[in-house]
Structure formats: C-alpha cells, structure tokens
Amino acid sequence: MTVTQTxxxxxxxSDGWTLRSWLLTxxxxxxxxxxxxxxxxxxxxxGIGATLVRYNLLSPxxxxxxxxxxxxxxxxxxxxxxxxxxxxxVPTTLGNFLVPLMLGARDLAFPRLNLLSWYLFILAGLVALxxxxxxxxxxxxxxxxxxxxxxxxxxxxxxxVAVFIAGFSSIATGLNFIVSIHKLRAPGxxxxxxxxxxxxxxxxxxxxxxxxPVLAMTLLLVAFERLFRIGVFDPAIGGDPLLxxxxxxxxxxPAVYIMILPGFGVVSEIVPAFSRxxxxxxxxxxxxxxxxxxxxxxxWGHHMFVAGTSLYSALVFSILSYMVAxxxxxxxxxxxxxxxxxxxxxxxxxxxxxxxIGLFTMGGLTGLFVAALAADVHLTQTYFVVAHFHYVMxxxxxxxxxxxxxxxxxxxxxxxxxxxxxxAAAIIIxxxxxxxxxxxxxxxxxxxxxRYNAYPPEFEALxxxxxxxxxxxxxxxxxxxxYLTWSLFYGDRAGDNPWGATGLEWTTSSxxxxxxxxxTPIVTLPPxxxxxAETSRDD
Amino acid sequence: MTEAVDGHExxxxxxxxxxxxxxxxxWLFLATEMMFFGPLFLAWIYCRHAGxxxxxxxxxxxxxxxxxxxxxxxxxxxxxxxxxxxFIEAGRRRAMIQCLIIAWLxxxxxxxxxxxxxxxxxxxxxxxxGADFALAPPDRNGAQLFFVFYFFTTAIHGLHVIVGLGLIAxxxxxxxxxxxxxxxxxxxxxxxxxxxxxxxxILYPLIYLIGRGA
Numbered sequence: 001m002t003v004t005q006t007x008x009x010x011x012x013x014s015d016g017w018t019l020r021s022w023l024l025t026x027x028x029x030x031x032x033x034x035x036x037x038x039x040x041x042x043x044x045x046x047g048i049g050a051t052l053v054r055y056n057l058l059s060p061x062x063x064x065x066x067x068x069x070x071x072x073x074x075x076x077x078x079x080x081x082x083x084x085x086x087x088x089x090v091p092t093t094l095g096n097f098l099v100p101l102m103l104g105a106r107d108l109a110f111p112r113l114n115l116l117s118w119y120l121f122i123l124a125g126l127v128a129l130x131x132x133x134x135x136x137x138x139x140x141x142x143x144x145x146x147x148x149x150x151x152x153x154x155x156x157x158x159x160x161v162a163v164f165i166a167g168f169s170s171i172a173t174g175l176n177f178i179v180s181i182h183k184l185r186a187p188g189x190x191x192x193x194x195x196x197x198x199x200x201x202x203x204x205x206x207x208x209x210x211x212x213p214v215l216a217m218t219l220l221l222v223a224f225e226r227l228f229r230i231g232v233f234d235p236a237i238g239g240d241p242l243l244x245x246x247x248x249x250x251x252x253x254p255a256v257y258i259m260i261l262p263g264f265g266v267v268s269e270i271v272p273a274f275s276r277x278x279x280x281x282x283x284x285x286x287x288x289x290x291x292x293x294x295x296x297x298x299x300w301g302h303h304m305f306v307a308g309t310s311l312y313s314a315l316v317f318s319i320l321s322y323m324v325a326x327x328x329x330x331x332x333x334x335x336x337x338x339x340x341x342x343x344x345x346x347x348x349x350x351x352x353x354x355x356x357i358g359l360f361t362m363g364g365l366t367g368l369f370v371a372a373l374a375a376d377v378h379l380t381q382t383y384f385v386v387a388h389f390h391y392v393m394x395x396x397x398x399x400x401x402x403x404x405x406x407x408x409x410x411x412x413x414x415x416x417x418x419x420x421x422x423x424a425a426a427i428i429i430x431x432x433x434x435x436x437x438x439x440x441x442x443x444x445x446x447x448x449x450x451r452y453n454a455y456p457p458e459f460e461a462l463x464x465x466x467x468x469x470x471x472x473x474x475x476x477x478x479x480x481x482x483y484l485t486w487s488l489f490y491g492d493r494a495g496d497n498p499w500g501a502t503g504l505e506w507t508t509s510s511x512x513x514x515x516x517x518x519x520t521p522i523v524t525l526p527p528x529x530x531x532x533a534e535t536s537r538d539d
Numbered sequence: 540m541t542e543a544v545d546g547h548e549x550x551x552x553x554x555x556x557x558x559x560x561x562x563x564x565x566w567l568f569l570a571t572e573m574m575f576f577g578p579l580f581l582a583w584i585y586c587r588h589a590g591x592x593x594x595x596x597x598x599x600x601x602x603x604x605x606x607x608x609x610x611x612x613x614x615x616x617x618x619x620x621x622x623x624x625x626f627i628e629a630g631r632r633r634a635m636i637q638c639l640i641i642a643w644l645x646x647x648x649x650x651x652x653x654x655x656x657x658x659x660x661x662x663x664x665x666x667x668x669g670a671d672f673a674l675a676p677p678d679r680n681g682a683q684l685f686f687v688f689y690f691f692t693t694a695i696h697g698l699h700v701i702v703g704l705g706l707i708a709x710x711x712x713x714x715x716x717x718x719x720x721x722x723x724x725x726x727x728x729x730x731x732x733x734x735x736x737x738x739x740x741i742l743y744p745l746i747y748l749i750g751r752g753a
Contacts, residue, residue, distance in 0.1 A: 100550070107550040109560050175567050183560045184550060209567060213575035221582070224691055230668045231687055232582055237668075237680040238590045239687075247578050515549070 011414065015514045026111035027514055032097035032412075034118050038125060039093060040481070042084035045129075047477065049077030054436075054470040057463045062453035070453030071138035072154060078141030079159060080132075083166045084125055086393055087255060090262035091173055091208075092121070094404045095201050097412060099177055101505035101512060102195050104186025104521040109179040117172035120165055128162035131155045140451065142252070145233035145244040149225040156226055160219045167212045170258075174208030177201050186504065188523035192286070195503055195527045196279065199286045200265030203293035207254045207261075211297070215251035218244065245307060249300035257296040259393055261289055263360070263400030264331055267353045270407050271335045272528040273501040274350035275342025279528045281334040288327035295324050305376045314373055321371035328364050332357060347499075348422030352403030355430040359395025363388055366441065381451075384444025387437045395433050402429070402480060409484065410494030414511040417491060421483040429476035435469025502528055546721075558723040565727045569734050572699075576738055579695070583688050583745055593681020596674060598750020600666055600682070601689070605657045606747040609649050610739065613700075616645035617736045620707070620729050630719035636711060639725075642732070643707045650700055653693065661686075689746060696738055703728075703735045 012029045015021070022030060052073050056064040064070055096114065100107050108114050131137065137154030139147055148156050181202050185194070222244065225231025233244045264285075272279045279285060301309060301317030335357055344350070366388040370376045379385060402425075409417050439462040444450075448459050455463065497506040504521050505512075551557040587594040623638030665673030667690065668683040706728040710717075717725060 105550050107548075109550065110564060111548070111550070171571055175564060175571070178567060179560055179564045182563065183556070209571050210574050213571050214578050217575050217578045220695070221579075221691070224687070228669065228687075230683060232586065232684070232691075234684075237684045237687075238593065239586060239684055240589070243582055243585065247582070250578075 010513055011509070011511045012514045013414070013511050024115070026107070026115050028096050028100050028108050028111065028114060029412075029512065029514075031114050031118055032093050032095075035088065035092040035096060035121070038118070038121060039085055039089055042080055042125065043089075043477075045132075046077055046080035046085055047474065049073050049080065051470065051474060053077060054467040056453055057455070058467050060455050060457045060460050060463075064453065067453045068138060068153075071140075071451070072136040074451060075137050075140050075154070076132055079137070079163065080128065081393075082141050082255070082259075083163050084121075084128060086259040086397055087166075087170055087208075088121065088173070089259075089397065089401050090266065090404060091170075091177070091201060091204060091258075092117070094266070094401075094408060095173070095177065095262065098197065098408065098505055099180055099201060100184070101411075101508065101516055102198050102503060103180065103184050104189060104504045104517060104523065105180065105184035106516050108176045109183055110176050113172050114176055117169045117176070120169035120172065124162045124165035124169060127158060127165060131158035131162060134158070142248060143219070143222060143244075144248075145222060145225070145241045146235070149222055149231060149233060150229070157223050160223050164216050164219050167216045170208050171212050174205035174212075177205040178209065181205075186521050186523050192283065193523055193526050194286075195265075196268035196282070196285050196289070197262075197265035200261045200268070200289045203289040204258050204261040206293050207258050207296065211251045211254040211258075214247060215255075218247040218251070242304070242307060242309075245304050246300065249303045250297075253300040253303065254293075254296045256389075256392070257292055259397050260360070261292060263356060263397045264289060266400045266404040266407070267335060267356050268331075269501075269503070270349050270353040270403055271338050272530060273407070273499050274345045274347060274353075275339045276345075276530045277338055277342040277528075278530055279334070280337035280340075281330075282526070282528070284330050285334050288330045291327040292324060295320060295327070299324060302371055302376075305373055306380050318371055318373050322368065325364060325368055325371075332361055332364075346423070347406075348417070348419060348426050349403045349407035349499075351423055351426035352399050352406065352429075355426060355433075356396055356399040356403060359391050359399060359430075359433065363391030363393075363396055366391065378447075379444060381449055382444035383440040383448045383450055386450050387440035387444060390437045390440070395437065399429065399433075402426070405480070405484070407499070408505070409487070410498045411505055411510050411512070413488055413491070414494055415487045415491030416494045416498060417487040418483050421479065425476055425479040425483075428472060428479065432469050432472030432474075432476045436466050436473050437469070439463070439466045439469070502530065554721065558721075558726075561723050561727055562730070565730045569730060572734060572738075576695075576741075579688075579692055580741060580745070583692070586684055586688070587749070590681040590684070593678040594685045595750035596678035597666075597682030597685030597689075598746065600661075600664065600674070601747050601750075602657055602660060603747050603751070605652055605660075606743060609652050609657075610743045612645050612649045612652070613736050613739050616642045616649070617733050619645060620732050624722075624725060624729055627717055627722045627725055628719055632714060632717060635717070635725070636714050639707055639711050639714075643704060643711070646700060646704050646707070646732075650697065650704070654697060658690075658693075661689075685750075692742060693746075696735070696742060699735045699738065703732050706731060 012027055022034065025031060052064070053070070056062050056070055062070060134155055137152060137156055137159045139152050139154065139156065143156070143160065181198055221232050225233055230237060232239045233241045235241060268279060268285055299317060299321045301313055302321045305314050366384070370379050370385060370388060406417060406422050409415070443459055443462050446459070448455055494510045496508065496510050504523070507521060508517055547554040547557040551560065619638045620642040623635045623642065626634040626638060661667070665671055666686050668686050672679060672683050674682045710724050710728050713724065
C-alpha cells in the first residue's frame with residue numbers, strides 16, 4: 001500500500017507518455033479515452049452514410065441514381081451506428097471512465113479483460129470497414145433471411161463477422177461492469193446509495209451479457225447458411241425464416257434498451273446537479289431501469305406484427321410493449337419532479353439533458369402508436385417508424401451522450417469547454433434534429449415507405465425540409481468536435497468539482513490520478529444531497 | 540497499472556476478495572454461454588417439432604456407439620478434474636496435476652473420436668447436407684436439416700472443448716504457483732470445463748437418442 005500512495009499524485013494523463021503506455025494500458029480511464037477515439041471515428045463514418053442518404057432523398061427520383069447504392073448506404077449507416085456507436089457509446093467511454101470512480105474503486109474488476117474488449121472492438125471495426133470498402137451489404141442492419149442467406153449480393157459474411165466480434169467486446173464490458181458493481185463498491189455504498197448512472201449501467205450490462213450471445217449464435221447460423229447454401233432458416237428443407245426474426249429481435253429489441261438506458265442514467269445525474277435538488281423518487285428511477293431491462297426481454301414479437309405471427313401472440317406482445325412505457329414514463333415524471341421548484345441552471349449539459357427529455361418523450365410516445373396492432377399495420381415499414389426510433393436513438397441517446405460528455409469533460413480532461421459554444425451547439429442540435437425527423441413522422445403517416453431510394457413527387461417538400469434539417473444537425477455535431485478539441489489545449493483549468501455536483505468522482509482531482517483515490521472513500525450519505533434539500537429540511 | 544500488491548491486484552482489498560471476484564466473473568460468463576447455446580437448442584427442438592419423421596430418419600444415421608463412448612469420456616474427464624480440485628484444496632499439488640492431466644487426456648480422446656473418427660465416417664456415409672446427401676425423399680430434406688444442426692453444433696461445441704483443453708494445459712503449466720489457499724484459476728477453469736460437459740449432456744440425447752426412441 002505504501003507503493004500506491006507515492007504514485008497517487010500523478011494524473012492518469014501524465015502517467016506515461018509512450019504509445020505503449022496507451023496501447024497496453026489497463027487503466028480504465030485510458031481505455032475509456034481509447035474508446036472515445038474509436039467511437040468518435042465511427043460516429044462520423046455512420047454520419048457520412050446518413051448524409052448521403054439525406055442527399056439522395058432531396059429529389060423524388062433519388063440523386064444517387066442507383067437503388068443498389070442507396071440500399072448499401074442505409075445498411076452501412078444502420079450497422080455502423082447501431083453496433084459501432086449507439087451500443088458502445090456511453091458504456092465504453094463514460095461508463096469505463098466513471099464506473100470505478102463512482103464506486104470509489106481503483107479500477108474495474110478485470111482490467112485486462114477491459115483492454116481486450118477494446119481490441120475486440122477495434123478488430124470488429126476493421127472487419128466492418130473492410131466489408132464497407134469492398135462494397136458493403138444491401139440487407140439493412142437487420143440481416144433478414146432469406147435475403148441475407150441466399151439472395152443478397154453484398155459482403156454479408158464479413159459484416160456478420162464484424163458484428164459478431166463487436167458483440168463479444170460488448171459482452172466483456174457488460175460482464176466487467178456487473179462484477180465490479182457487485183464486488184467493488186466502496187465501504188458504506190449500499191445498493192440504494194449507488195448513483196443512478198451505475199444502476200442504469202448495471203441494467204444495461206445485464207442485457208449486454210444475456211442478449212448479445214443470442215445475436216452471436218443467430219448470426220453464426222446465418223453465416224453457415226450463406227457459406228454452405230443450406231441452413232436452419234431455409235424453408236426448402238423445413239427450416240423457418242421467421243425463426244431468424246424471433247432470434248434476431250430477441251437480441252435487438254433489448255438492444256434498444258442497451259442504447260437508451262445509459263442515457264437515463266446520464267440525465268438522472270445531470271438534472272439534480274443543475275436543479276440543485278435531490279433526485280425526486282430515487283428508488284422509482286432505479287427500479288424503473290431494472291423493470292425496463294426485464295420487460296425489454298419480453299417484447300420482441302412487436303417487430304413481427306405483419307410477419308404472419310398468430311393474433312394471440314401479437315396481442316400479448318402488444319400489451320407487454322405498452323408495459324415498457326410505464327417505467328419509462330416514471331423516469332420522465334421524476335426528472336420533471338426534480339426540476340420542480342429547483343434552482344435550474346441552463347449550462348450546456350443541462351440543455352442537452354432537457355433536449356433528451358423532450359425528444360425521448362416524443363420517441364417513446366410514438367412507440368405506443370407502433371405497439372398498437374391496428375395502427376402498426378398502417379405505420380410499419382414507413383418513415384413513421386424511422387422517425388420514431390431516431391427520436392429515441394438520436395434525439396434521446398446522442399443528446400444524452402453529448403450531455404454526459406460536457407458534464408464530465410472537466411473531470412476527464414482537467415479542462416473546461418467554452419460554455420457559450422456548448423450551449424449554442426446544444427440548441428443547434430435540438431433544432432436541427434426536429435427539422436430532420438419531425439417531417440418524417442408526417443411522411444410516414446402519409447404512407448411513404450422506408451428503404452426506397454425514390455418516392456412520389458408529392459413527398460418532395462417534406463423530404464427537402466428533412467434534408468435541410470440534417471444539414472443543421474450535421475453542423476451541430478461538428479461543433480463539439482471543434483470546440484472540445486480546442487479546449488484540450490486552450491480551455492481553462494477545471495477545479496475538482498466545477499459543477500458543485502455530488503458523487504465520488506467529483507471528490508478526486510481533475511483529471512484523476514491513476515489510482516483514482518489516495519485513500520478509499522467511505523460513503524455515509526445517499527446520492528444527490530444537494531444544498532437545496534438540506535436548507536429546505538432546516539426550514 | 541495493476542501490478543500485484545501483496546499478492547493481489549490493486550483494486551481489491553485482499554487476495555480472497557480477488558479470488559471471489561474471479562469466480563463470480565466466470566459464473567456470469569457461463570450465463571452468457573448459456574444464452575449463446577440456448578438459441579441453437581431452441582431452434583433444434585423447434586425444427587424437429589415441425590418435421591419429426593425426417594429428423595428422426597436423420598438421427599438414426601448417427602453413430603450411437605461413438606456418441607455414447609464420447610459422453611462417458613467427457614463426463615469422466617470432468618470427474619477427474621473435480622478430484623484435482625479436491626486434491627489442491629487438501630494441498631496435494633502432485634495428485635492435482637495428475638488428475639488434471641488425466642482430464643486433459645480424456646478430453647483429447649473425445650476430440651479425436653469426434654473429429655478424427657466420427658466426422659470422417661459421417662462424411663463417408665454422405666451425411667453432410669448438400670447435393671450429394673445420402674438419404675432419399677421423403678426424408679431427404681428434413682434429414683439434411685438435422686445434419687445442418689449436427690455439424691454446426693458439434694463444431695461449435697468442439698471449439699469450446701479446444702478452449703477448455705488450452706485452459707487446462709495453462710493451469711497445469713502454472714501448477715507450481717498453486718497452494719491449498721491459492722488456486723483460483725483451477726476453480727475458474729473447472730467451472731468452464733464442467734459447462735462444456737453440460738452442453739454435451741444436452742447434445743447427446745438431441746443427436747443420438749431422441750430420434751431412436753421414435
């Protein structure tokens with residue numbers, strides 16, 4: 001122990017300057033930064049796909065001219081954004097950085113496994129880029145059989161291998177988080193004294209660990225079928241293509257919660273900090289995350305209402321899907337309850353978090369439309385669905401990611417980002433997002449199907465509006481890349497706790513030392529003990 | 540920067556804390572593995588349910604003798620490994636090493652029988668699905684589906700056995716480090732080896748028994 005204390009003063013950023021000290025690090029904070037670099041890269045790769053899709057749709061005939069090219073573009077956009085940005089985004093970056101800090105631990109339970117997960121991710125990314133460069137796939141991110149196994153002309157197997165490997169990276173991260181949260185909590189940190197961010201990552205990790213292997217096996221079966229031209233999903237020999245959809249959505253619907261639950265955690269940290277109030281209904285927020293993770297496993301059939309499943313199973317899946325809305329709504333009400341009569345500060349993290357609440361609510365409520373059997377028959381496979389999940393994934397999750405990035409930026413880098421730029425970007429992203437995706441609700445309602453490179457001329461105005469909004473959105477996403485990078489070199493030095501927030505991560509220095517804490521902290525109070533709560537109690 | 544402090548990594552309070560954590564990590568990993576094999580078993584049972592006659596016609600072509608022998612080998616291997624765990628807990632390192640070597644050899648024998656004897660026999664009989672498949676209609680299609688499952692699943696299980704054999708070799712090579720109080724890797728590898736066993740215990744009836752009962 002004497003050894004550790006002499007080293008505890010060195011910031012993790014200056015503990016070694018060689019390339020080796022980064023690429024072979026087992027420090028969770030450095031691995032988080034490695035992930036930041038990888039994920040930012042893939043965010044912009046996927047973004048280029050989105051840009052070209054919106055460019056194509058500026059004209060009813062499709063500006064790119066080729067349906068095949070368009071199919072490969074939106075498939076690439078989907079695959080990259082889902083598995084190489086949304087699923088890993090918050091857990092592997094902010095999660096890796098913050099889980100040990102919030103637990104009061106020195107590292108995750110399995111630091112070498114953590115590094116391995118990054119290498120798996122990079123390997124998966126390289127395979128995905130290879131598949132992309134040699135021509136990509138035209139199957140959509142959902143890889144439906146028998147298109148994928150027999151008819152698709154793209155590089156299906158390479159793409160599947162990429163997703164397969166990325167899956168194991170995600171399993172490694174989830175496993176590390178669950179075990180760390182069980183075993184490495186600081187003395188005094190009982191389950192109900194844990195920050196909500198940890199709870200939501202715990203719920204996320206349960207899904208990662210239990211759902212991802214199902215996808216892995218399913219994709220292996222598809223790869224087998226494609227390679228040997230015979231397989232489990234092949235109806236010619238008594239297999240069942242619909243079985244693929246069951247297995248795929250058994251992972252991919254819970255995966256939606258992998259993508260959104262960390263966002264709930266982020267917002268639950270930020271809203272109390274910028275309202276100077278204790279989180280309203282802590283236990284409800286916490287157990288709502290768990291409920292979402294559990295019920296999320298039981299709703300996959302709602303992706304198959306028009307696939308010929310039985311009416312009774314469809315009814316059950318519809319009702320269960322409605323049930324997920326309950327814990328989600330509990331969270332939204334609790335955030336609003338936290339802000340009620342709080343001293344609200346509109347700094348950039350809070351603006352992003354407010355954007356999250358509004359956009360997520362829109363995305364969630366429109367989810368009820370498509371969970372309703374009759375409405376879904378009309379809306380499925382239209383732009384309504386596209387708008388719905390982009391409100392949750394992009395409006396919700398990407399906003400939460402940026403909220404988290406700004407909130408913990410001073411802790412991660414030891415520098416303050418320029419506040420005015422942060423606020424401007426948050427507002428530009430919110431406006432650009434709504435301009436891009438709100439018209440798509442109307443388009444879908446009017447019957448414009450998704451995944452086509454051309455459309456009837458009467459949809460042109462709304463599509464041009466959507467593409468125009470996408471331009472604003474793109475500017476909004478490029479801004480943080482600029483000013484956050486700038487702040488790395490020229491930003492003001494951050495104190496240990498620039499927001500006056502609670503949580504163990506704010507008790508150590510910014511940036512934290514390699515050992516995180518000079519002495520192991522002892523937790524006595526519940527989280528979110530903001531001054532307001534104390535003064536009101538004294539009254 | 541996780542060099543050992545007092546025999547454990549710096550995020551743990553004691554060596555015992557570290558050992559417990561490693562064991563829970565492996566249990567959770569096995570839960571993942573269960574969900575990995577789960578869809579395969581589900582698909583298998585579902586497809587058999589849809590076309591049982593042809594499935595059973597396929598199953599009757601499998602080699603019951605080798606399958607049964609292999610089951611015995613793998614279970615005995617796990618038994619030997621478990622004795623190894625008892626021996627190291629009693630501080631008898633030498634006996635532990637002998638048990639683990641026996642476990643390794645039995646696992647190796649399983650692999651040889653499965654992939655150097657049984658698979659070639661299956662190929663000779665024309666049981667690999669495709670244009671040259673041996674069985675004639677009406678059972679031809681469903682039996683091919685059975686053999687898709689057969690070859691796919693035994694390959695995936697075989698990969699797990701290879702990983703298990705690698706892990707056993709790794710603990711045997713590190714055997715000098717282990718004592719009655721410190722032998723976590725032996726426990727962790729043992730959990731994995733038993734899991735590989737249990738997957739086979741589900742596969743054995745699926746491949747060899749159910750089709751013959753009908």
